[in-house]
Amino acid sequence: MIPPRTRKGMMLPPALLDLLPLGVVLCDADGELVHASPRALALLDVADAATVMSALQAGDFESAAQVPLRVTRHELGDPHQTLYLIEDRSAEVSAANLRDDAWRVMSHDLRSPLGAILTLTESVADGTLPPDPQTLQQVGHYAELALARADGVLRLLRADALRxxxxxxxxxxxxxxxxxxxxxxxxxxxxxxxxxxxxxxxxxxxxxxxxxxxxxxxxxxxxxxxxxxxxxxxxxxxxxxxxxxxxxxxxxxxxxxxxxxxxxxxxxxxxxxxxxxxxxxxxxxxxxxxxxxxxxxxxxxxxxxxxxxxxxxxxxxx
Structure with a gap:
């Protein structure tokens, strides 16, 4: 790991940058390296400060280890610094993001409308709500919402299966x-x-x-x-x-x-x-x-x- 340079007025603590799931490289106003997170070193496939900047470029490219990367550059304020965010664009990471999206919808977004349907039907059964057209309309609304979200998951999974x-x-x-x-x-x-x-x-x-x-x-x-x-x-x-x-x-x-x-x-x-x-x-x-x-x-x-x-x-x- 590259030790962070002591710099008066540094806005972003290195310890915080090292917690981010993507690689982070921070440079000063002169373009000199201030800090590179361990994740950044791993993604760029470098081991020391002398090679970090030479391996870094904005946009989409492959690292020395042929890992597809995306680097975005962000200009910070006073003191002027430049922050580079490095993202792994490999198929494995994309597939993991897809699974996370699908799991999120199945475990959370579907539970909300299905829970609302269950509450409405139980309320009708115990007499709390009348079985009138308004109640049925609410049940229909939440059913359509649940079906739309389930359809979204299936579409995403189908898109991932395209060859x-x-x-x-x-x-x-x-x-x-x-x-x-x-x-x-x-x-x-x-x-x-x-x-x-x-x-x-x-x-x-x-x-x-x-x-x-x-x-x-x-x-x-x-x-x-x-x-x-x-x-x-x-x-x-x-x-x-x-x-x-x-x-x-x-x-x-x-x-x-x-x-x-x-x-x-x-x-x-x-x-x-x-x-x-x-x-x-x-x-x-x-x-x-x-x-x-x-x-x-x-x-x-x-x-x-x-x-x-x-x-x-x-x-x-x-």
Missing amino acids: SEQFEAVSLQQIAWEASDACYAAARDRAISVRVDADAAGDDALVGGDVDALRRALTHLLENAILHGPAGQSVALTVADCDTHWRIAVHDSGHGPDATALSVLTGAQRIGRPRGLGLAFVRRVADRHGARIHCARGADGFTVGLELPKWAAEHAQA
């Missing part, structure tokens, strides 16, 4: 229109118009993938924009040519997901307890399809898109 050798050619124009149709009622209820701009990509916006998984992922992104963006506005769903990739994107005039939801969507280190499995499903589908998730927040709203490799001609011939 590229089983992929077929998928038309992004087709799933764009199908996602728009699936969200028609939600858009109508909030007076939101959904504009689909997929014709400019031509008739050959084909990618290799699982059509059902991609459709569900896009539908979830579109539904999020409709339900959480400003009412009475418009949402754009576009397909564009990006050289070796096709990009299918959703744009709305809102502020987009909060930091917790965005950390799930981008695959970054989790910030807080995620709510629901929809964005985790989108992230998993993107990973299985070799897709990049592009997020941008600007003055005109928020855009989220999937960039998927184009379906190669040799695939069609095969």
Whole structure:
């Protein structure tokens, strides 16, 4: 372990940094190493201070031990320091996160609506509540909630089971229109118009993938924009040519997901307890399809898109 440098005014105690589940490297204003946690040394596959900075780079890369890593850089205040967070992106860690998500929903999120149903039915049985339409409506509400959460777990597990050798050619124009149709009622209820701009990509916006998984992922992104963006506005769903990739994107005039939801969507280190499995499903589908998730927040709203490799001609011939 690298001993922490004594520095007046240091804002982040090394003992606290060493407790984090991800690797942490802290540098001063001159770019010199202040502290590196044991987890950081293990992930970077280095043993001393002389090699930490040379092995560190922002973005996605592989360590010397060929472990896929993601490093995010954060500028701190006074005194000026730079914090690097290092995340293990290996398949084993991703699978562990998936199991944690599924277990969380099965052990906690499902218990709440099922417990409410049990309480309502017992209250009707002992005469505390009348068996009227309002009580039945409450039971139905919680039953639908439980089914939706169970369905979320099954979708996530199915996404994890996707294999590229089983992929077929998928038309992004087709799933764009199908996602728009699936969200028609939600858009109508909030007076939101959904504009689909997929014709400019031509008739050959084909990618290799699982059509059902991609459709569900896009539908979830579109539904999020409709339900959480400003009412009475418009949402754009576009397909564009990006050289070796096709990009299918959703744009709305809102502020987009909060930091917790965005950390799930981008695959970054989790910030807080995620709510629901929809964005985790989108992230998993993107990973299985070799897709990049592009997020941008600007003055005109928020855009989220999937960039998927184009379906190669040799695939069609095969």
